[in-house]
Amino acid sequence: MSSSPAAVADDSPDLVCHLDSIHGMVDALTSVRWKRHQDVVLEISEHGIVVIVEESGCLQAKVYLKRELFVFYEYTAEGRPRFGMSLDLFVDGLNIFSALGPATVVEIRYPGPDMELVLKTVDFPNGSLYAAIRTRIPDTISWDYNFEPTGNVPISFTVKSAVLKETIEDLEWPGSSIQIVLQPDPPSVTLRGDGHGELQIDFPYYASTDLLIAFQCDRRIAYWYKYKFLRATTSNIPASVLKDNRGSKLTIGRGGMLKIQHLVSVGRPGAPHPHGDNFGQPSRIAYIEFYVKPEEDDTPINDS
Structure with missing residues (x-):
């Protein structure tokens, strides 16, 4: 520069x-x-x-x-x-x-x-x-995330961003993996850390809607993901997002591809803008998406 x-x-x-x-x-x-x-x-x-x-x-x-x-x-x-x-x-x-x-x-x-x-x-x-x-001619993106939903009902849940970040950090173990499990009956999400023995964190949907904001799942599904990649999706969530108590949406697609979405406000409070009103400025949101591949040796459950 x-x-x-x-x-x-x-x-x-x-x-x-x-x-x-x-x-x-x-x-x-x-x-x-x-x-x-x-x-x-x-x-x-x-x-x-x-x-x-x-x-x-x-x-x-x-x-x-x-x-x-x-x-x-x-x-x-x-x-x-x-x-x-x-x-x-x-x-x-x-x-x-x-x-x-x-x-x-x-x-x-x-x-x-x-x-x-x-x-x-x-x-x-x-x-x-x-x-x-200075800019350069980019290398070709080496892989296509090719995100496709599984079945007729998308497998997804939305959790408070601060809770998601804290949960992943609590499951830290060097070189480990984290399993994400969704099941419809009873509706819940489980994050289980490899290397922690019995350590796991459960989010029962009906018990705590303040944490698990939304949930959509019609069959049990489970995949393992490298801890270091999952942590990268939340390690630098802006303090403004955590303070505003916003939610992050996680969707599991075909083959176990995990999509994590965050919303970040890009706008000066009180500043006039031609594309949105000043109350919340709904149009002035940056969409952040992460795509994480599952472990290659993972055996999917009910991925159809």
């Missing part, structure tokens, strides 16, 4: 957008930052920006940044350009702009003069701050 007072070239960029909630964007991107020195692939389109992170062909995360999250969004490219970059530099670069104050608006432009992703202050009273982050 470099900074310079030089002006940004205006040679027909594919994307120019303005962001007025840098902190919210940092929260969303940090959600998929489970280790140092991660690379991401950005895909841009007329609908918004998708940020994709992958680990060892077993864990994939996506951050969906709809165009409604931005106060201005202009897209002129054909197709859906993709480019790779450092997630660390992207987050650190945005953090530099967030230090300028909550009212700061940042322009995101791609490509810059040398195919960089360009960040620049908009109408800043004390001059201009400019940063350019």
